[in-house]
Every structure is written in structure tokens, then in C-alpha cells.
Amino acid sequence: ERRERFGDWEIDTVLGKHGTxxxxxxxxxxxxxxxxxKVSSKSADAVTKATIEMLMPFKEYVHTITADNGREFAGHEQIGIALDTKIYFAHPYSSWERGANENANGLLRQYIKKGSDLRQVTDGDIKFAQSRINYRPRKCLGFKQPAIIFKEQGMAA
Structure with missing residues (x-):
């Protein structure tokens, strides 16, 4: 896949230890x-609200969102309306169809370990990890940083 169009997004959830x-x-x-x-639960309401809050500042750069078939994305219609975008779903058990997000979630696990009690993880911890991931040079981007490319693409859009 060549990923030529700016504004196509992938979404997922990373779970904490035993419903934390x-x-x-x-x-x-x-x-x-x-x-x-971070959301307090994997409920559709919590995930829908968080998705809209995160993407609203970038609304003009949201053309599509691809999700898995989890129940937490049951609010997809509300997300689509709020962001004026199309929502697509990957085929069941086909996580590679959202491979870039799965890879980034692996990077997140370098900062927030699998099995962590997310009640102990602060919003600051998540922002720190997000910043580190966005300013980490990537081979697939010619060793450029995602945050810089996003800013450049946004200005060009």
C-alpha cells in the first residue's frame, strides 16, 4: 500500500490490566x-467521546477512519457525523489491515507495559509517550519524524 492520501486514520484500543x-x-x-x-472503560460511549475529542482539532484532515470490529466502536455513526467522515471496518481477525496503528501500539508498550493498571497511568504519562512516538524518526518515513510530516502535510492540504 502506498498511503498517498493524507487524512486516512486507523483507530484501536489498548487495554489495561483486568478492566482498569x-x-x-x-x-x-x-x-x-x-x-x-486514556478512557475509564472500553465502552462505546467512552471511546466515541474520546475519538471525537482527539480528532476534532484535525477535522479538516479526517477523510476516513478504519477500525476493527470491536464493540467499543459501536458509536461509529456518531463519530462519522461529528467529524463529517467515513468509517470503515477491517475484516475480522485481520489486524494487519490496520498495521501502522498496531505497530505504534507496540511502541506505546515501551512506555506503558502490557498488564499495567491504567488507573496508575496519568494523562501526562500518555502525552509523554505520544510525544516520544511522534518525534521518533521512522525508517518508513525516510527517517523523518511523524509530527513534522503531519505538520507539513497539514499545511499543504
């Missing part, structure tokens, strides 16, 4: 720009 919350993660596919926000 979740982190909603969203990635812009061309720039690999990554957003993350």
Missing part, C-alpha cells in the same frame, strides 16, 4: 502521526 481502563489510539496513515487518550 483503556487507551484509545488513532494514527494518521501517511505521516504516522499518533494520538492517544
Amino acid at each position: 481502563g483503556a487507551i484509545v489510539t488513532i494514527l494518521e496513515r501517511k505521516s504516522r502521526f499518533y494520538l492517544a487518550k
Whole structure:
């Protein structure tokens, strides 16, 4: 896949230990720009609200969102209306269809370990990890940083 169009996003959730919350993660596919926000539960309402809050500042750069088939994305219609975008769903058990987001979630796990009690993880911890991920040079981007490419693409759009 060539990822030629700016504004196509992938969304997922990263779960904490035994229902201690979740982190909603969203990635812009061309720039690999990554957003993350902690929610108290994996409920559709919490995920819908967090998704709209995270993407609203970038609304003009949101053409599509691709999600998995989890129940937490049951509010997809509300997200689509709020952001004036189309929502697509990956095929069941096909996480590679959102591979860039899955990879970034692996990077997030360098900062927030699997099995962590997310009640102990602060919003500051998540912002720190998000910033580190967005300013980490990526081979797939010619060793440029996602945050810089996102800013350049946004200005060009």
C-alpha cells in the first residue's frame, strides 16, 4: 500500500490490566502521526467521546477512519457525523489491515507495559509517550519524524 492520501486514520484500543481502563489510539496513515487518550472503560460511549475529542482539532484532515470490529466502536455513526467522515471496518481477525496503528501500539508498550493498571497511568504519562512516538524518526518515513510530516502535510492540504 502506498498511503498517498493524507487524512486516512486507523483507530484501536489498548487495554489495561483486568478492566482498569483503556487507551484509545488513532494514527494518521501517511505521516504516522499518533494520538492517544486514556478512557475509564472500553465502552462505546467512552471511546466515541474520546475519538471525537482527539480528532476534532484535525477535522479538516479526517477523510476516513478504519477500525476493527470491536464493540467499543459501536458509536461509529456518531463519530462519522461529528467529524463529517467515513468509517470503515477491517475484516475480522485481520489486524494487519490496520498495521501502522498496531505497530505504534507496540511502541506505546515501551512506555506503558502490557498488564499495567491504567488507573496508575496519568494523562501526562500518555502525552509523554505520544510525544516520544511522534518525534521518533521512522525508517518508513525516510527517517523523518511523524509530527513534522503531519505538520507539513497539514499545511499543504
